[in-house]
Amino acid sequence: MRIPNHIGIIPDGNRRWALLNNLTKDKGYEHGINPGLEVFKLCQKENIKELTFYGFTIDNTKRPSEQKLAFIQACIDSVMLLTKEDCEILVIGNTESSAFPKALIPFTTRKKFGNGGIKVNFLIHYGWEWDLNLLKESKSSNKHILPYIHSEDISRIDLIIRWGGRRRLSGFLPIQSVYSDFYVIDTYWPDFTSTDFYNALDWYNEQDVTLGG
Amino acid sequence: MRIPNHIGIIPDGNRRWALLNNLTKDKGYEHGINPGLEVFKLCQKENIKELTFYGFTIDNTKRPSEQKLAFIQACIDSVMLLTKEDCEILVIGNTESSAFPKALIPFTTRKKFGNGGIKVNFLIHYGWEWDLNLLKESKSSNKHILPYIHSEDISRIDLIIRWGGRRRLSGFLPIQSVYSDFYVIDTYWPDFTSTDFYNALDWYNEQDVTLGG
Numbered sequence: 001m002r003i004p005n006h007i008g009i010i011p012d013g014n015r016r017w018a019l020l021n022n023l024t025k026d027k028g029y030e031h032g033i034n035p036g037l038e039v040f041k042l043c044q045k046e047n048i049k050e051l052t053f054y055g056f057t058i059d060n061t062k063r064p065s066e067q068k069l070a071f072i073q074a075c076i077d078s079v080m081l082l083t084k085e086d087c088e089i090l091v092i093g094n095t096e097s098s099a100f101p102k103a104l105i106p107f108t109t110r111k112k113f114g115n116g117g118i119k120v121n122f123l124i125h126y127g128w129e130w131d132l133n134l135l136k137e138s139k140s141s142n143k144h145i146l147p148y149i150h151s152e153d154i155s156r157i158d159l160i161i162r163w164g165g166r167r168r169l170s171g172f173l174p175i176q177s178v179y180s181d182f183y184v185i186d187t188y189w190p191d192f193t194s195t196d197f198y199n200a201l202d203w204y205n206e207q208d209v210t211l212g213g
Numbered sequence: 214m215r216i217p218n219h220i221g222i223i224p225d226g227n228r229r230w231a232l233l234n235n236l237t238k239d240k241g242y243e244h245g246i247n248p249g250l251e252v253f254k255l256c257q258k259e260n261i262k263e264l265t266f267y268g269f270t271i272d273n274t275k276r277p278s279e280q281k282l283a284f285i286q287a288c289i290d291s292v293m294l295l296t297k298e299d300c301e302i303l304v305i306g307n308t309e310s311s312a313f314p315k316a317l318i319p320f321t322t323r324k325k326f327g328n329g330g331i332k333v334n335f336l337i338h339y340g341w342e343w344d345l346n347l348l349k350e351s352k353s354s355n356k357h358i359l360p361y362i363h364s365e366d367i368s369r370i371d372l373i374i375r376w377g378g379r380r381r382l383s384g385f386l387p388i389q390s391v392y393s394d395f396y397v398i399d400t401y402w403p404d405f406t407s408t409d410f411y412n413a414l415d416w417y418n419e420q421d422v423t424l425g426g
Contacts, residue, residue, distance in 0.1 A: 057425055059424075059425040059426050060425075060426070062426060063426075128358075128391055129356055129357060129358050130356075132345070132348065132358050132388075133356060133358065135345065135348035135349055136348055136349070136351045136352065136353060136361070138349045139349065140349060143342055143343075143346060144342060145341075145342050145345050145346065148349070166394075166420070167394055167395045167396065167420075168392060168393060168394050168395060169390070169391060169392075169393075169395075170391070170392060170423070170425055171391045171392065171425045174387040174388065174390070174391050175345075175387065177382070177387070178341055178382060178383070178384045178387050179381060179382075179383060179384065180381060180382075181379075181380055181381050182380045182381060182382075182395065183380065207379070207380075210383070211272075212270055212272040212273075212383050212384045213272050213273070213275060213276075
């Protein structure tokens, strides 16, 4: 079976899940923490080398403050949970704002936990324009793009899985996503099951790899 | 009904269509010309403001020469067909190579035909890294990206429709695609029917627009 090296996760649908479960929108995010740990453990089991979670964006911080506080806390808790596992964590995002959680500053260079192994990246207070603007500071004549953006330490993504039914990238790592296969799951992220994950892997296994050729 | 302003077309599956119809792979491309005219006319009818076709990429030119000659000719013919219609044509791609067809040089600034109206863009000898490399020559402190890339005259895309079943962007305008809704049709591009187009519009109509918010 052909296994992706690097999986991107767009964990969408927390607020819609909350409303469906008679909760206020801000209560959805805490139910998205455990699915993150589950998907990490499945990736570890299947020898995936790298895993990137779409945490929150600069644009997301324009949402009502109770939602903003809730998704920031859920992201912090998600990172902290993984520090108890064998992995290498990196947080990428614009730290030059009070919206970037101070608790995650130590993770902005990659940190090894336990025996290390799988790389786990979190996009925290990320913005695609922020990411790519660093290109304007490069004078390199190298034709490649990735080495000159803020997220340079996140590699090309093979498979993106999005929960919540929407078929769009919503600003998720445009450079690393140019050749990614994109699998969409209709159920909301807090309702994650391992079947979602294995359906995505089975589908990926049937795709070919051309990398634009 | 909510109609997209700008539709991107990824006309994939020409070679697979050719094999299925007992032709050699290079014979598929000429059967992709007429579908392009059909989709143009449907867009015109539905008041779409802008339409972008993924012609061929720098990477595509590494294919066998009979295929390369065939897709280049199909692209030239597609552009020429539209010069008989009411539209405004722009070709974007790396012209600094013999693989860029000389016949299309006049279209690298937007040209009006008939009564003008709908903007039609063709990506010809395009490469996403080529497109974005221009950012390295910008010293602007403006936080936006689009005004500083080669494809700056192509606007944000609302709906991308891809034929041929693959669920990936394959390097198609990564900046203009960050928020695009992505609709995939399993049949091959030469088998295009207007039903494909209207199914995509119906699906788009059911999506919400958040632009990352």
